[in-house]
Amino acid sequence: MRVVDVNEVTRSIKEMCIEANYFLPRDMKNALRKASNIEKAPLGRHILKQLQENMNIAEEEMIPLCQDTGMAVIFMEIGQDVHFAEGVLECAIQEGVRQGYEQGYLRKSVVRDPVLRENTKDNTPAVIHYELVPGEQVRITVAPKGFGSENMSRVFMLKPADGLEGIKNAILTAVKDAGPNACPPMVVGVGIGGTFEKSAILAKKALIRPIEEASAIPYVRELEEEMLQRINGLGIGPGGLGGSTTAIAVKINTYPTHIAGLPVAVNICCHVNRHVCRII
Secondary structure, eight states, X not given: OEEXXXXXXXXXXXXXXXXXXXXXXXXXXXXXXXXXXHOOSHHHHHXXXXXXXXXXXXXXXXXXXXXXXXXXXXXXXXXXXXXXXXXXXXXXXXXXXXXHHHHTTOOOOOBSSTTTOOBOSXXXXXXXXXXXXXXXXXXXXXXXXXXXXXXXXXXXXXOGGGHXXXXXXXXXHHHHHHGGGGOSSEEEEEEEEEOHHHHHHXXXXXTTSOTTOOOSXXXXXXXXXXXXXXXXXXXXXXXXXXXXXXXXXEEXXXXXXXXXXXXXXXXXXXXXXXXXXXXX
């Protein structure tokens, strides 16, 4: 049994909230550079270069990549041989978010009630997903999610008979409907299977998969490649102003489902696909 002080969790999450909002992951930076070299539209190339310039300024001046510093989404993979001490884990996580958004001068965008709309003034509470795994390590992923792209996400409850073509149509429908509102070039996370809520979590987790990492399942890998080509063929382009780079990547996760269902969730992320992972 390994004992982990919850104060270490708080400190890590505080630092990760700031890091995620100031620095784009290396794989995303490389993908944007690659996109700017192959983008066919002159205006699209110009926009991609502007996005890279913005990224460099954020790093140099230690300021947020985007004014929407997101709602904190946190994935906690907890080894079953870990015991947390010196406090309550949930409280420690929320305290890390509070400190990170205050000390990093990040915009506080969370309201306490979805109807009454009173701002909590510290960007808490975060959305936390827990998973119990073997071992004695804790893997934390902090993924601030801006709502320009989050608002464009969809869940489709398809019929099994809709099959692969139905899945493709659902993905394309979500992206077409999003258009310029999701701040392209986007990363498209897709969850297939499970239940209504499971498919959405699968899609959210797909966004944090490294850009260069393709699915290990052959048909899913082929589907990722096909959908990326078809999405980029829509002509939405960088900033929604036309071009051949509407999406940087399409990432798909699958899960077993019921004989009567085919849930498909599409969680879109803008070009600021922020996430930081740390193991403690």
